[in-house]
Amino acid sequence: MDNVFVEALVRALAVGTPLLLASLGAILNERGGVVNLGVEGMMAVGALAAFAVAVAPGGNLWLAVLAAAAAGALLAALHALATVTLRANQFVSGLALALLGTGAAGLLGKRYEGAPLFNKVPDWNLGGFVISPFTVFALLLAGALAFYLNSTRSGLTLRSVGENPAAADVLGVNVGRVRTLAVLAGGALAGVAGAFLALSYRASWADNMTAGLGWIAVALVIFVGWRPLRAILGALFFGVLYYLQFRLQGNSPIPTEVFSAMPFVLVLVVLALAGLRGQQGDAPAGLGRAYMRGER
C-alpha cells in the first residue's frame, strides 16, 4: 500500500515537473501582462535543442539544458517582438508560435527519431525516493518565484506592469522592457521543461514529444490563479491524473484514446469550475492587452 502511494507520488511528480516548469514561466510573463499560448511550441524546441546538444560528441548535459532555455527564449523573443514591440494580438501570436515551434521541432528532429540518449540526467535517490534534479529545481523555483513576485522591488514592478501599465509608465518604469524580459524568461522556462522531457523523462527524441503538456500548463496557470506556490499543487494534481491514466490504460476495455484525451477533458472541466468560482477575477487586470502610452 505504502509502495503504491510512493510510486504514485513519484510518477505524479515526474509528469508534474514539466507542467510546473512551464506554468511557472507562463505565470511570470502573465503577471507582467502578456499571455503566452506558445508554451507548447517553446517546450518542443527546448526538447529538441536539449536532445541535439546532449547526443552531440562530448555532449554536456548542462550545456544541453542551457541550449533548451536559449531555444525557448528565442521563440519567445518572436512573441515579445510581435506583441510588446509591435503590439500584435497576444493570443494570435501565441497560437502561431505553438504551431511554429512544434512544427519546426518535428521537422528538424527527424534525424534523431528513435535515437536513444545514453547520458540521461541521472535521478537522485533521496532515501528510496527517486527524483529528478529537474523536479527539485522546479519546486525550489516555485518558492523563489513566489518570493520574487511578492517581496522584491523588481517583482512589484512586474506585477504593476501586468495590472496597470500606465500607472507604472508615469513613474518611469520601462513597460516594454519589463514585459519583454518576462516573456523571454517565460520562454526559457518552457524550454527547460522541454529539456526535462528529452534528457530525463523520456530520454529519447520523438515527434510530438510534448504531447499537449504545454497546453495543460497554460490552463494550469488559470487554475492556480497565477500563484507560483499553488502551481505546485496544480501540477501534482494533473500529475496524478496522468498516473491514473497510465495505470488504467493497461487493464481496461475502454480504448486508450479515451484515456489519452482525459487530461484535456479535465482541463475543460477544471477551467469551467474555475470560471464558476469567478477565478477569472484573479487575472492581472492588464493581461492580454498591448500597452500604448497616451491611451487611458
Next chain:
Amino acid sequence: MTQSVTQTKQTNSSPPALRLRGITKRFPGVVANDNVDLTVDAGEVLALLGENGAGKSTLISILYGLYQPDEGTVELRGQPVRVTSPAQALKLGIGLVPQHPLLVARHTVAENLALGGGSGLFPARGVAGRVRELSGKYGLEVNPQARVSDLSPGEKQRVEIVRALMRGAQVLILDEPTSVLTPQEADALFRVMRELKADGRSLIFISHKLDEVLAVADRVTVLRRGKVVGGRDTAGATREDLAEMMVGRSVDFTRKRLAAARPETPLLTVRNLTALGARGLPALRGVSFELRQGEVLGVAGIAGNGQSELVEVLAGLHASGGEVTLAGQPLTGNADERFRGGVAHIPEDRIHSGTVPTMTVAENLALRDYARAPLARGLARDLAATDARARQDVEAYAVATPGIHTPSRLLSGGNIQKLILARELNGSPKLILAVHPTYGLDIGATDQVHRVLLERTEGGAGVLLVSEDLDELLSLSDRIGVMVGGELRGPFPVAEVTRESLGMMMGGAHPTVIPGADQGVIA
C-alpha cells in the same frame, strides 16, 4: 487669502516657482496652446480655468512631460528645463494628481507608493514611515495597508497626493480633483491644499466649479481656445466675473428650474424594488418612490450605492424584484419594448453604452429604431430615410460633426451627448432616465443639455436625474433623493435640502433634521 497675496508680492524679486513662456503646441488642424504664458509662485494656488477644448489638458500634458511644446520654455525657479517624461517631471519636482487615479487597484497603498522606488527587498515595508510622516504633517489620512480597490475616490486621491509629495513635488497639479468627491471630502481636500501652500509649495488647480476656485485659489488664469484670455486675483472676484472670462459672455447662474405648482399626476410608481449587483450582492434593497408628470426627480449619491442598478432596472437592462408602473401600466419587457413604451435612457457611460464608437453618426442615431418603419421597409433598411432623419437630428440638436457619416468616436463628449439626446428623445418619451448627463461637459454644452431636459418636462415627461454634481441636482430638480447602500433616502423637496445636508446623507448620515420627507410638497 490676504496673507498669501502679500507673500506673493514679497517674493516678486526672486524667480517664480514655475513659469511658462510662450508655450505653443499644434496638432493637425488645431493650435491647442497658443503662446501661453503662466506663472506660479511658491506658496500660491493658481486656478487654471477654461472650457473643454480650451487647452488645459494639453498644457498639463506638456508640464507633465507627456507632450513636448513646439515653441516656448518651461522654467523652474528661473532655470529652463526640458520635461521629457512623467518620470522626468517627478524628478524635477512637478507632480500630477490626475482626474482618474492612476493606481494599481489590486495592490496595497504601500505597494503603489513603492512602485518606481523603494528598496530592492520588501519595497512596501519601507514606505509606511514616510506615509505616516506626510499624513501627520498635511492631514492626509492614508492607510498604507489598505488595498486600493477598497478605497473611496477621495482616499485614492490622497494616495496620489502622498505619492507626489514622496517624490518631492514642489509644484503640484490637481486636475479636476473635486469632480469625484462629496462636498465634505472636497472641504478636506481644500484644507490639505492650504497646508501644502503654507509649506511653500505651488499648486495648480483645475476645476469647472467656480465656487471652489474662489474658495481655494489665490489667482486664476483663464484659457480660451488655446490662448490666455485673462487672469486676476480671486480676492474680490465673483462667480459671474470668472464665468464671463471663461465663456466670453455673461452667464446666468440663477436656478434653472422655475418651480411652479405642478399637477400631481403620478407618472412612475416604484414599489419595493430589489436587485442584485455585479458581484451577486444586493444593490437595491427595497427602493420605493413616485415620479410625477413634469417632474425632475434628482438622485444623489456616491457612485456604487445602487444608482446605476436603479436606472438599469427601469431601462429594462437589469433583473429585479418589486413593482414598477408607468402611467398606470406595469412597466415590463426588455429595453426595446420599454423604449417603445416611452422610456428614454441617457446612460452613464456615454461612449460605450450610449453609442457604438466605430459606427457613424447616422447609424448611432438610428440604433433604437433602424429595424422599424419609417427607417426600414420589410427586411431592408431605408438608408435614405435614415440619413434624412439623421440630418434633421443633427440640425435640431446642434451636433457639431463633419457629417452624418462620420464615426461617432471622432466627436467630442458634448456632441456625443447631444447625439444620444436626439436619439432617445425622438419618440416623445414619457420617462427620461438621465445619468450624469453633463459629466465632463463644458458650460455651453451643459446648458444645452439642461434646457433640452427641462423643455421635455413642460410637455409632461418625467425626468429621473442621477448625478454626482450637487449643483446640477439643486438647480434642476423638484425633489431630490439620496441613494445610500441600495436604499433611497427621501425624496425631499429641493427647498428643504442643501449641499451640506445632501453631502451628509451621501456619507450615510440619517436625515433626522429634515422635515417633510416624502410628503410630496413641492416648493
